[in-house]
Amino acid sequence: MKTHSHCSFARAFTLIELLVVITLIGLLTSLAFSAYRGAVSRGRNLVALAAVKNVTLAVQNYVADYNRMPVRSSVDEDVELSAGSPLLKVLMGENVDRLNPKGTRFLPDQPMGRNGAGGLVGTDGQWALVDSWGTPYRVAVDADWDQRVSNPDVRNEDPSIAGTASSWLPLLAISYSAGADKKFGTRDDVVSWR
Numbered sequence: 001m002k003t004h005s006h007c008s009f010a011r012a013f014t015l016i017e018l019l020v021v022i023t024l025i026g027l028l029t030s031l032a033f034s035a036y037r038g039a040v041s042r043g044r045n046l047v048a049l050a051a052v053k054n055v056t057l058a059v060q061n062y063v064a065d066y067n068r069m070p071v072r073s074s075v076d077e078d079v080e081l082s083a084g085s086p087l088l089k090v091l092m093g094e095n096v097d098r099l100n101p102k103g104t105r106f107l108p109d110q111p112m113g114r115n116g117a118g119g120l121v122g123t124d125g126q127w128a129l130v131d132s133w134g135t136p137y138r139v140a141v142d143a144d145w146d147q148r149v150s151n152p153d154v155r156n157e158d159p160s161i162a163g164t165a166s167s168w169l170p171l172l173a174i175s176y177s178a179g180a181d182k183k184f185g186t187r188d189d190v191v192s193w194r
Contacts, residue, residue: 041180044132047118048190051110051131052175055081055139056192058091058106059173065104069172072097073143076150081129082136083122088129131177131190138184139175149174151193158187169193 013021062070070090071077081088086096093105110129113119117134120127128136140149149172153165171193179188 044118044180045190048131048177048179051129052137052177052190052192054108055091055129055137055175056173058108059139059141059175061106062091062100062104063172065102065106066100069141069143069145070099070106071141071143072099076140076143078138078140078150078152080136080138083126083128085128085136087139087141088127089125092127131179133178133180133182135178135182137175137177139173141173142171147172152176152185152189152191153194155185156187156189157185161187 059070070087071079079085079087086099088107089096090099091105091107093100093103095101095103107129111119113121113130113134117130118132119130121130122128130136138152140152142149148168148170151165151167151169152174153161154167156162156165175192176184177190178184179186179190181188
């Protein structure tokens with residue numbers, strides 16, 4: 001009696017099939033990474049936008065409470081909220097130059113910045129309020145009470161922004177961030193007035 005031996009061969013992937021699969025995985029990974037980076041960028045912009053609106057609101061609340069600007073000058077000022085900024089200290093509840101005798105905290109609690117970015121950075125008494133990219137926010141206040149502040153958009157390098165900007169904004173205070181490029185006066189600035 002004859003027996004037949006059947007050899008079964010397992011189907012294996014060819015080199016071309018493996019390369020196609022690896023290429024597809026690489027393409028999908030790059031698309032996912034691109035979407036992730038875009039989401040992170042949008043998140044940073046939203047955090048900066050919330051911060052500039054909070055700073056502007058803090059100045060407005062100070063004015064409503066004390067009927068004066070939180071600066072000693074009688075000339076419009078554009079102030080950087082860098083380490084030790086008197087304006088930042090006043091908005092955080094300190095009585096700098098007797099500008100906040102009640103010790104009212106006008107600026108809501110800010111997160112501590114990580115890796116030098118995105119919140120309060122520095123040491124006790126020498127805080128700076130920086131954006132998600134590590135640049136201190138700026139605030140312009142109407143210290144001469146003429147109901148207007150200078151519009152930084154007129155100096156923007158983007159003609160579509162500078163060309164439509166009026167010289168003055170009819171506001172008591174504005175605040176802004178340099179954005180991802182860390183340069184003021186560019187398209188990616190995050191501002192409280194637009």
